[in-house]
Amino acid sequence: MSDDDLWLQMKKLQLQKKLLAMASKKEEQLVKPKDPYEVVKPLLEERADEVLEAARAQFPRVADAVVKELAKLVEAGVLRRITGPWLMGLFTRLGFRPRLETKISVISDGRTMDLKEKIAKSLRGEE
Numbered sequence: 001m002s003d004d005d006l007w008l009q010m011k012k013l014q015l016q017k018k019l020l021a022m023a024s025k026k027e028e029q030l031v032k033p034k035d036p037y038e039v040v041k042p043l044l045e046e047r048a049d050e051v052l053e054a055a056r057a058q059f060p061r062v063a064d065a066v067v068k069e070l071a072k073l074v075e076a077g078v079l080r081r082i083t084g085p086w087l088m089g090l091f092t093r094l095g096f097r098p099r100l101e102t103k104i105s106v107i108s109d110g111r112t113m114d115l116k117e118k119i120a121k122s123l124r125g126e127e
Contacts, residue, residue, distance in 0.1 A: 036064075036071035040082065043074060047084035054098035055091055062096050 044052065055063040073079045091098055104115040 034071070036068045039071040039074050040067055043079060043082045044087075045081050045083050048082045048087045050100060051084050051087045051091070051098055054100050055087075055096065058098055059091075059096045062091075062094065066090065066094070 040052075041049075052063065052067070055066070070079065070082065088098065105112050106115055106118050108118055
C-alpha cells in the first residue's frame with residue numbers, strides 16, 4: 001500500500017467514527033423524552049410557578065398529569081404563556097384548589113411590614 005492509500009483509509013475511518021458518534025448522539029436525543037416540567041417552566045408568568053409548586057406539593061399526581069398535558073399543548077404550539085390566575089382557574093375547574101401562602105403587607109413609617117406585625121405593634125402600644 002502506498003502512503004496515499006493509507007492516508008485515504010485513515011481519513012475514511014475517521015469519517016466513519018464521526019458518523020457513528022453523530023448517529024448515537026441523535027439516538028440519545030430521540031430516546032430521551034423531555035421532562036414535561038422543563039417544557040412548561042419557561043412559559044410560567046405572573047406567579048404561575050408558585051401556583052404550580054403549591055399544586056405539586058398538595059396534589060402531586062394531579063399536578064403531574066396537568067403538567068404533562070400542558071407540555072403537549074406547548075409542544076403543539078397551542079400555549080405560548082401560562083399565567084398564575086389562569087393556572088389557578090384550571091386547577092379549580094378540575095376540582096383542586098391549591099392553597100397559596102398569602103401575605104398582606106403595609107407601609108408604616110417608611111418601611112414595609114406584614115399586617116400581622118403591624119397589628120401586634122398597635123396592640124402593644126408601640127405606635
